[in-house]
Amino acid sequence: MPGVKLALEDGTVFSGESFGAVGEVTGEVVFNTSMTGYQEILTDPSYRGQIVTMTYPEIGNYGVNSADIENAVPSLSGFIVRESSRIYSNYRAEGDLDSYLKQHNIIGISGLDTRALVRHIRNAGAMRGILSTIDMDDASLVAKAKAAPSLVGRDIACEVMGKSIATWDEKLDDWTTTEIGAAAGTGGGAHVVCMDFGMKWNIPRHFASRGYKVTVVPGNTSAADIMKLNPDGVFLSNGPGDPEPLGYACDTIRELLGKTPIFGICLGHQLLSLACGAKTFKLKFGHRGANQPVMDLTTSKVEITTQNHGFAVDADSLPEELEITHRNLNDDTVAGVRHKTHPAFGVQYHPEAAAGPHDSHYLFERFQELMAATTAS
Numbered sequence: 001m002p003g004v005k006l007a008l009e010d011g012t013v014f015s016g017e018s019f020g021a022v023g024e025v026t027g028e029v030v031f032n033t034s035m036t037g038y039q040e041i042l043t044d045p046s047y048r049g050q051i052v053t054m055t056y057p058e059i060g061n062y063g064v065n066s067a068d069i070e071n072a073v074p075s076l077s078g079f080i081v082r083e084s085s086r087i088y089s090n091y092r093a094e095g096d097l098d099s100y101l102k103q104h105n106i107i108g109i110s111g112l113d114t115r116a117l118v119r120h121i122r123n124a125g126a127m128r129g130i131l132s133t134i135d136m137d138d139a140s141l142v143a144k145a146k147a148a149p150s151l152v153g154r155d156i157a158c159e160v161m162g163k164s165i166a167t168w169d170e171k172l173d174d175w176t177t178t179e180i181g182a183a184a185g186t187g188g189g190a191h192v193v194c195m196d197f198g199m200k201w202n203i204p205r206h207f208a209s210r211g212y213k214v215t216v217v218p219g220n221t222s223a224a225d226i227m228k229l230n231p232d233g234v235f236l237s238n239g240p241g242d243p244e245p246l247g248y249a250c251d252t253i254r255e256l257l258g259k260t261p262i263f264g265i266c267l268g269h270q271l272l273s274l275a276c277g278a279k280t281f282k283l284k285f286g287h288r289g290a291n292q293p294v295m296d297l298t299t300s301k302v303e304i305t306t307q308n309h310g311f312a313v314d315a316d317s318l319p320e321e322l323e324i325t326h327r328n329l330n331d332d333t334v335a336g337v338r339h340k341t342h343p344a345f346g347v348q349y350h351p352e353a354a355a356g357p358h359d360s361h362y363l364f365e366r367f368q369e370l371m372a373a374t375t376a377s
């Protein structure tokens, strides 16, 4: 098995065993605390530019399949695990993780002390790193990690957003449709237009299963072109990188505010907040996992949520017209906002789960109620 090294910009170097593709790649090294859902994580476009460490020690044991993908191909830069399972066993599996990573040219490293790596990132913060199977010289690797581009200040959503306007028909799989139960099909054909900044596919699957007509447009579509589609509501998707450079999207959202109900998830929530005059900042090491507690301040209920973000909305920067509706209970950061006068809200986490708990499905109902109330008024 070829050797592989992970080097961080601060000079820390780990050696491990290679799995997946060979070669060399740089990215921001982050970690995810989900126990399952590696395939959804691999294909979530919000990981663009990042090398993801799984804290769960055994990854790959249920294989991969074509049903659990969140986008056509993996977008992340590299994948770090403690142990890559040598066997997989699951009736839904169609192949093994190692071959999947090879097929999509994703470099993996296993056999390193992921607990030590994650403790280091938690103390020092997420930082740039490099994975290489071709350069084993520590000093050279650290120099390359230092020279890698930072995520801050760059628009990388434009690299993964949809390129054309398309209709969306795919629904949730049978298990999740059972979960949404009575809500299935209740959308009554109302039209949701999704602005795609690198959207996880489980979001439009939710809209389709709830009975909406769904159109997906590239994240750089103008407000005028969106309004021509005659939406009953506009959804702002998740997406990778720093939200601040996406001024074009904020201009569009500002124009849409008050004309149509708006719901944003993750990057979409950050863009909605920026469009209203708030600021975002980079978290030390981010929130990535399927076990993040959030309180809905409007009901005082706590939900366990799936999250994947490295930036957050600055509570102190919130303009008068935005109200904080949700807080992350781990660090009290803003987890949701609502516009006080226009029908618009966003959450920093992932109600579509994929993978993760289904506690937050109610947010799709809130959007539905908002659309119904706006149409009625």
Ligand SMILES: NC(=O)CC[C@H](N)C(=O)O
Pocket: 046, 237, 238, 239, 240, 241, 242, 243, 265, 266, 267, 268, 308, 309, 310, 311, 312
């Ligand atoms: N999942 C997302 O949409 C992530 C939003 C943004 N890229 C962040 O890291 O904060």
